[in-house]
Structures are given as C-alpha cells and as structure tokens.
Amino acid sequence: MILPEDMFDPEHFRTNGHALVDVLADYLATSQAGLGKVIDWKPPAIEDMNWQQALPLNAVFDEVQFLEKLRNQILPAGLAIHHPRNLGHQVATPLPMGALCDLVAAFTNQAMTVYEAGPAATMIERQVIRWLTELVGWHEAEGVLTSGGAQANLTALLAARQRVSDWNVWKQGVAAGPSLHILASEHAHYSVSRAAGIMGLGVDSVISVAADKNGAMHLQALAEAYRRSVAAHARVMAVVANAGCTPTGSIDPLREIGEFCRHHQLWMHVDGAHGASALLSDIHRSAMNGIELADSVVWDGHKLLYMPAAVSAVLFKNPLNSYAAFAQQASYLFQGESGEAEACNLGYRTLECTKKMMGLKLWAAFSLYGVKGLGQLVDKVFAGARMLAEKLQSTPDFEVMMSPQTNIVCFRYGEFDQSGIRTRLVENGGFHLTQVNVHARVWLRATVMNPFTVESDFEALIEAVRNMAKS
Numbered sequence: 001m002i003l004p005e006d007m008f009d010p011e012h013f014r015t016n017g018h019a020l021v022d023v024l025a026d027y028l029a030t031s032q033a034g035l036g037k038v039i040d041w042k043p044p045a046i047e048d049m050n051w052q053q054a055l056p057l058n059a060v061f062d063e064v065q066f067l068e069k070l071r072n073q074i075l076p077a078g079l080a081i082h083h084p085r086n087l088g089h090q091v092a093t094p095l096p097m098g099a100l101c102d103l104v105a106a107f108t109n110q111a112m113t114v115y116e117a118g119p120a121a122t123m124i125e126r127q128v129i130r131w132l133t134e135l136v137g138w139h140e141a142e143g144v145l146t147s148g149g150a151q152a153n154l155t156a157l158l159a160a161r162q163r164v165s166d167w168n169v170w171k172q173g174v175a176a177g178p179s180l181h182i183l184a185s186e187h188a189h190y191s192v193s194r195a196a197g198i199m200g201l202g203v204d205s206v207i208s209v210a211a212d213k214n215g216a217m218h219l220q221a222l223a224e225a226y227r228r229s230v231a232a233h234a235r236v237m238a239v240v241a242n243a244g245c246t247p248t249g250s251i252d253p254l255r256e257i258g259e260f261c262r263h264h265q266l267w268m269h270v271d272g273a274h275g276a277s278a279l280l281s282d283i284h285r286s287a288m289n290g291i292e293l294a295d296s297v298v299w300d301g302h303k304l305l306y307m308p309a310a311v312s313a314v315l316f317k318n319p320l321n322s323y324a325a326f327a328q329q330a331s332y333l334f335q336g337e338s339g340e341a342e343a344c345n346l347g348y349r350t351l352e353c354t355k356k357m358m359g360l361k362l363w364a365a366f367s368l369y370g371v372k373g374l375g376q377l378v379d380k381v382f383a384g385a386r387m388l389a390e391k392l393q394s395t396p397d398f399e400v401m402m403s404p405q406t407n408i409v410c411f412r413y414g415e416f417d418q419s420g421i422r423t424r425l426v427e428n429g430g431f432h433l434t435q436v437n438v439h440a441r442v443w444l445r446a447t448v449m450n451p452f453t454v455e456s457d458f459e460a461l462i463e464a465v466r467n468m469a470k471s
C-alpha cells in the first residue's frame with residue numbers, strides 16, 4: 001500500500017509536475033495548430049462504458065501510468081478548447097499562465113472565507129476588484145469574485161432585493177412585502193430567472209422585455225413593462241440589461257436604460273458576463289457606454305478575460321451594497337465587528353464559504369499582459385466574428401441574423417434542418433458549434449473565442465456546413 005510520505009513527497013511532486021507540464025505543452029501545441037479533431041464525439045452511453053471501473057481499494061496505476069492515461073485517454077476524449085475550430089460555447093481559450101496560477105491556487109488551498117485563511121489571496125482579490133471597477137468607470141466601488149456568472153447574478157439580485165425592501169426580507173421572507181418584479185430582456189441568461197426562483201419570488205416575477213431585431217432591449221417595451229408592474233402594485237426590484245446577451249452577443253442600450261433607472265430610482269444590473277471585457281479594448285470600449293450608471297455589474301473572467309473556469313466578478317458601485325446580499329451568524333468565522341479588518345473577510349459577500357483563490361490568475365494576467373495585452377485578444381475575436389459574418393453575408397445560400405456586436409455570429413444555411421447540420425458537424429469532430437432558437441427559428445451559433453481562429457478556418461466552416469447539409 002502506498003504510504004502518506006510518498007503521497008506528499010516533494011521530489012515526486014517536482015518530477016510529476018515537470019512531466020505534467022510537458023504533457024500539457026504538447027497538447028497545447030497540437031490543439032493550437034489545429035491538428036486532430038475538436039471533439040472525438042462518442043454518444044454519452046458509449047463514453048460512459050469507457051470509464052466504468054470498480055472502486056479501487058488499492059492503487060491501480062502509478063503516477064507515470066496516470067500521466068500516460070492523461071496523455072492518451074483523458075485529454076483526447078475532451079473538447080479541444082485551444083483548437084482554432086472550436087467555435088462552440090462562450091468558454092475562454094484559457095491563458096496557459098492562468099492555468100498555472102490555478103495550480104498554485106489548488107496547491108495552496110487558501111480557503112478565502114476570512115482574511116486569515118488567505119491573507120495574500122484576499123488582498124490579490126481586492127486588487128483585482130479595484131482594477132475591474134476602475135475599468136467600469138467607478139471609484140471606490142467594491143465587489144467580490146464568485147465561481148461563475150450565474151452565482152454572480154444571484155448575488156447582485158439578492159443585494160437589489162435587500163435594497164428595495166423596506167421590511168426585513170432576509171428574516172421575514174418575500175411574502176411579508178409587496179410582490180417584487182425584475183424587468184429583464186427577453187434574451188437574459190437563464191440564471192436571472194433561476195435567481196428569481198431561488199429567491200422565492202417565482203420565475204413569473206421576471207418580466208420579459210422585448211428586444212429589437214438586433215437583439216437590444218426595446219426602450220418603449222421597458223417603459224411599458226414598468227408601467228404594467230406599477231399598475232399591478234408590484235415593486236420593481238431591478239432592471240437587468242445585457243452587455244453581450246447569450247444568444248446573440250447583442251448589447252442593450254446601457255446609457256438609456258441607466259437614465260430610465262435613475263429617473264424611476266430603480267436598481268440597474270448589467271449582466272456583462274460575456275461582453276464586459278470590451279472595456280479592455282480601445283476599439284470596442286464605447287459599446288459599453290453607460291455601464292457606469294449601473295448599480296451592479298457581472299463580469300466573467302472565464303469568458304473574454306481568457307481565464308480558466310471558474311472566475312467571475314460581481315461589482316457594486318456603492319461599496320455598502322457589496323455586503324447587502326447575505327447575512328449570517330457564524331461566530332466560528334465572523335466576529336461581526338465593523339471596520340477595515342472585517343471588510344477583508346470576503347465570506348460576508350458571497351454564497352460560497354470556502355472558495356478557490358480565484359484572483360491570482362486575473363492578477364497575473366493583468367500584471368503580465370496589461371489591459372492592452374488582454375484587449376488585443378478581445379479585438380482579435382471581435383474582428384474574427386465580423387469576418388465570419390461578412391463571409392456568410394456575401395454567400396447567397398447563407399442568412400446572417402445580424403452583424404455581430406461582439407464575437408457571436410448566428411446564421412442559417414438555407415431552409416435545411418439546422419439542428420441536423422449541427423449534430424453532424426459535432427459528430428464529425430472537425431468543428432464545434434452551438435445552436436439557438438430566436439424568434440421561433442433555429443440558428444447555428446458560432447462563438448469566436450480563440451484569437452488564433454483565422455480566415456481559412458471560417459472558410460472551412462462554411463464548406464463544412466454545406467457538406468453536412470447535403471450529406
């Protein structure tokens with residue numbers, strides 16, 4: 001039986017670590033060069049059979065064999081995230097240095113709930129939050145990192161609920177007050193209605209506001225939805241604007257929505273999980289004009305900040321709102337005193353108690369590459385999406401939903417079965433692509449995440465779609 005001394009042996013770790021990085025560097029080189037498939041598709045039931053094994057009571061392989069399995073079996077059975085023809089989900093092509101920082105985070109296991117469980121990790125997170133709020137255009141704002149945008153949206157909406165309630169909603173619950181409504185674009189991410197469900201408001205409390213043909217929230221529809229909520233004696237607890245909606249990447253008119261919210265004293269939440277990274281780009285920053293009017297902003301690191309999952313930020317213009325979402329009594333962690341020391345106990349602000357040291361990878365990326373370095377990645381993929389859309393637009397057998405506002409292109413190939421085309425593309429493994437239903441039609445959806453996706457990849461995609469339709 002293997003002994004604890006062997007499990008924790010620093011020299012084993014050193015040797016295995018070097019060997020592991022070699023495996024990953026080879027994998028990166030192959031993927032990035034576009035060699036091999038994006039996905040080696042197997043139906044889940046078949047793939048499941050490959051992984052079933054009896055519970056190991058004793059070791060079944062050693063570390064060298066494990067690395068071989070990683071190289072030969074595990075990595076090839078995954079989605080090749082660095083492959084330039086991976087045009088599927090809005091998941092970052094992760095920066096290799098970000099992945100190395102995650103190794104540090106895993107290794108040092110700083111729990112983060114309270115300052116003393118990760119002093120440097122806490123301060124790094126606070127610094128990253130200061131940088132992100134500065135990019136939004138705020139001064140002395142605050143926030144926290146969460147494991148994903150869905151949780152960040154929930155946190156922001158909990159804070160909004162707290163602020164709009166003139167009773168103790170945390171203690172007495174939502175039933176003790178008037179009904180609360182959230183006005184959100186018809187294209188809002190599902191995590192918004194899920195948050196309403198979690199908060200006990202019921203998903204019907206999310207009032208869907210129609211978008212125009214370019215996917216942006218219709219201001220007249222917003223005013224009308226607000227009027228109807230007021231007439232129904234509901235209290236509007238937040239207006240949720242998209243800065244890069246999930247289906248199409250469209251950006252809502254943030255300034256106008258902000259002014260509307262200011263006029264009616266409503267909490268404005270901007271879900272910038274996808275698109276807030278446009279703030280890094282000299283070319284695209286203006287698309288975010290008005291984001292600074294928001295009360296809260298969500299920004300995903302593991303999308304266009306090129307971070308490995310998971311890292312998202314929920315940012316609050318008013319620092320006090322950063323504490324509004326949660327309350328707890330936990331003398332084993334929090335002493336409940338106000339002041340600077342307690343402000344550094346990040347557990348007050350998040351659903352998570354123990355969480356990963358998420359800030360290090362962002363801190364490293366900003367420090368190593370700067371806003372300009374990261375901004376060029378955003379510029380490249382936005383330009384890639386525009387190039388793909390233009391190629392499709394100039395090809396009569398394709399229809400493009402709209403000129404991309406970020407890095408998402410929705411298109412159709414004639415009147416073929418678009419779902420069928422996508423299924424065959426994925427099963428073939430040459431590309432990864434998603435699909436979306438907008439206005440009762442199915443669209444193929446390409447998300448350009450990889451700065452190394454080039455013109456020839458887009459041309460090959462167009463050809464592959466045609467071939468799959470005809471096959």
Ligand SMILES: Cc1ncc(COP(=O)(O)O)c(C=O)c1O
Nearest residue numbers: 148149150189245246271273274
């Ligand atoms: C606009 C938007 N908001 C929120 C989310 C949820 O973020 P996460 O997957 O990081 O939880 C997504 C995910 O795609 C998104 O596109």
